[in-house]
Amino acid sequence: MATTRGGGDRRQAILEGAFTVFARRGYAQACVKEVAAEAGVAKPTVYNHLNDKATLFRHAMQAAAQNVLDERLAALDPLKDADGDLPATLHDVGHRLLRLHTDERACALRRLLYSEITHFPDILEIVTESGPHRLTQALADRLARLALAGRLRITDPDLAAEQFLSLLTGPLEARTRMGTRPIDDTTLSDLARTAVNAFLQIFGPQVTTEAGTDMRKVANPDGHPLTVEE
Amino acid sequence: MATTRGGGDRRQAILEGAFTVFARRGYAQACVKEVAAEAGVAKPTVYNHLNDKATLFRHAMQAAAQNVLDERLAALDPLKDADGDLPATLHDVGHRLLRLHTDERACALRRLLYSEITHFPDILEIVTESGPHRLTQALADRLARLALAGRLRITDPDLAAEQFLSLLTGPLEARTRMGTRPIDDTTLSDLARTAVNAFLQIFGPQVTTEAGTDMRKVANPDGHPLTVEE
DNA sequence: ATGGAACTGAACCCATGGGTACAATCAAGG
DNA sequence: CCTTGATTGTACCCATGGGTTCAGTTCCAT
Numbered sequence: 399m400a401t402t403r404g405g406g407d408r409r410q411a412i413l414e415g416a417f418t419v420f421a422r423r424g425y426a427q428a429c430v431k432e433v434a435a436e437a438g439v440a441k442p443t444v445y446n447h448l449n450d451k452a453t454l455f456r457h458a459m460q461a462a463a464q465n466v467l468d469e470r471l472a473a474l475d476p477l478k479d480a481d482g483d484l485p486a487t488l489h490d491v492g493h494r495l496l497r498l499h500t501d502e503r504a505c506a507l508r509r510l511l512y513s514e515i516t517h518f519p520d521i522l523e524i525v526t527e528s529g530p531h532r533l534t535q536a537l538a539d540r541l542a543r544l545a546l547a548g549r550l551r552i553t554d555p556d557l558a559a560e561q562f563l564s565l566l567t568g569p570l571e572a573r574t575r576m577g578t579r580p581i582d583d584t585t586l587s588d589l590a591r592t593a594v595n596a597f598l599q600i601f602g603p604q605v606t607t608e609a610g611t612d613m614r615k616v617a618n619p620d621g622h623p624l625t626v627e628e
Numbered sequence: 629m630a631t632t633r634g635g636g637d638r639r640q641a642i643l644e645g646a647f648t649v650f651a652r653r654g655y656a657q658a659c660v661k662e663v664a665a666e667a668g669v670a671k672p673t674v675y676n677h678l679n680d681k682a683t684l685f686r687h688a689m690q691a692a693a694q695n696v697l698d699e700r701l702a703a704l705d706p707l708k709d710a711d712g713d714l715p716a717t718l719h720d721v722g723h724r725l726l727r728l729h730t731d732e733r734a735c736a737l738r739r740l741l742y743s744e745i746t747h748f749p750d751i752l753e754i755v756t757e758s759g760p761h762r763l764t765q766a767l768a769d770r771l772a773r774l775a776l777a778g779r780l781r782i783t784d785p786d787l788a789a790e791q792f793l794s795l796l797t798g799p800l801e802a803r804t805r806m807g808t809r810p811i812d813d814t815t816l817s818d819l820a821r822t823a824v825n826a827f828l829q830i831f832g833p834q835v836t837t838e839a840g841t842d843m844r845k846v847a848n849p850d851g852h853p854l855t856v857e858e
Numbered sequence: 859a860t861g862g863a864a865c866t867g868a869a870c871c872c873a874t875g876g877g878t879a880c881a882a883t884c885a886a887g888g
Numbered sequence: 889c890c891t892t893g894a895t896t897g898t899a900c901c902c903a904t905g906g907g908t909t910c911a912g913t914t915c916c917a918t
Binding site for chain 2: 422424425426427508509510511512513514515516517519522526530531534557560561563564565567568569571572575576577578592596599600
C-alpha cells in the first residue's frame, strides 16, 4: 500500500493539494513546499510520489480535469428524458452547466490551462480531449435524439451543441470578469434563459413568429411559469 | 526627449519587447534580461523607464490591449453602411473579427490575462474595460442603428451584440486549441458564415420558414453568391 | 568644445525555490 | 521483537533571476 502514516491515500491528497496551490499561485509562483503543507505532507514525500514539479502539475491537472468533466456530463442527465417540457429541460441543463462553469475549481482549471498551455502542450491534449470536446459530443448525442423525435429542427447536432454552449457560456466571461467575480444564481438562471430562447429561435420547432410576438420578452415560451427550478 | 542613442523611442521598444517576451514565457518565467535583449537595450535601461517588473508588465499589457482594441473597432467599420447587403456585411465583419481573434498577439494577450488575473487584478480593469466591453458596446450601437432602420428584429442591442460575438468566437476555442494551433482562412470564413446564419435566425427580419427550407444549408440566405470576400 | 543626460556592459548582492541527503520516526508483517 | 519501508524535519547545494552599482561611453544642446 501507499499508505502507512496518515491513513488516507497520500498520492490523492498530494494531487488535490497541488491543484489547490497551483490554482492559487499559478505554476511558476507555486512552490512545492506549499503544496506539501497544503496536502499535510512533508516535502520529500511529494518528490517520493511525483518525480518533478512538472509531472506533479501534469497529474494534478489531469485529475482536476477528470472531476470537472464528470460533473459536466452529469449535468446533461435531464436531457435523457425526451418527452418532458423541452424549453424547461434545456433551461435546467443550461443552468446547471453555468453553475459548473462558474465553479471555482473549473475557473482555476481554465486559467491554468490558458496560462501554461505554451509550456505544457501535452496538457492541452489531456484536458481538452477529456474536457469540452467530450461534453460537446455528449450534448450533440442528446440533441440528435431530440431532433429525431421531431422536437428540434437540427441537421447538424455537433453544430447545434457547439452553438448552444457558445450562447450559454459566451456572455458569462464578461459578466464574471473572467471567473474572478462571483455571480449570483438568479443571474445564471437569466443567462440560461436567454441562451435557451436564442437556441430555440435557431433550432426550435417551427416558430411562426407573428408580428409583435417577441419571444425573448416572454419568460417561458410555452406558458410554463418556470419559477420552480433547482 | 526620451531618445538619445538609438533613434526610435526607447520606451516603446521596451514595451513591445516586453510583451513579446511575456507572451513567449509567461510573466513569472520571463526575465528582464531577455526583455532587454528583445528590445535591443541594456537591462538598466529597462529599469530606467519602468520601475518594476510588475509595472513593466502592466504597461506592456495596456499597450497591447490598446492595439488589439483599435484593430477590432476598425473591423466594425463595414457596419457603418446601413444600406448594403446585410448578411454579406455581417459575414465580412465576422470574418474580420475572427481573423483578429486568432491573431497571435491577441491570443497571447488573452492567455496572459487569464494567467495573471489573480496576481494583477487591476490589469483586468484596464484590458477588459478597454477591450471586449468597448467592442460589444460599439457593435451594439451599430446593431441598434440597423434595428431602427428595420433591417434587424432587435429589442436589446447589447444582448444581440453579445450573442453575435458568442456565436462567432465560441466555436473557435475548440478548433484552434485555445489559440495554439493556426487555422486557415477559409475555415474562419465558414465559421463566420454559420455564426451569421444563426444570428439572423434569431434577429433577422421575418424569416417565414417554409417546410423544408433550411437556412443553414444555404450559403447565403438572400441569394447573393458571397464568394467574393476580402 | 563641454557639460549633462541617457545608455551600456558587467559585475555584484541577495532572496527564492527546485531538488537532495540524512538521521530519526512510525507503522506493518513475520 | 525486529526488520522493512515509507515518512518526516531539517539542513543543505545550487541555479535562476530581480534589482542595483559603477565606471565608461555616446549623443545632444548650448
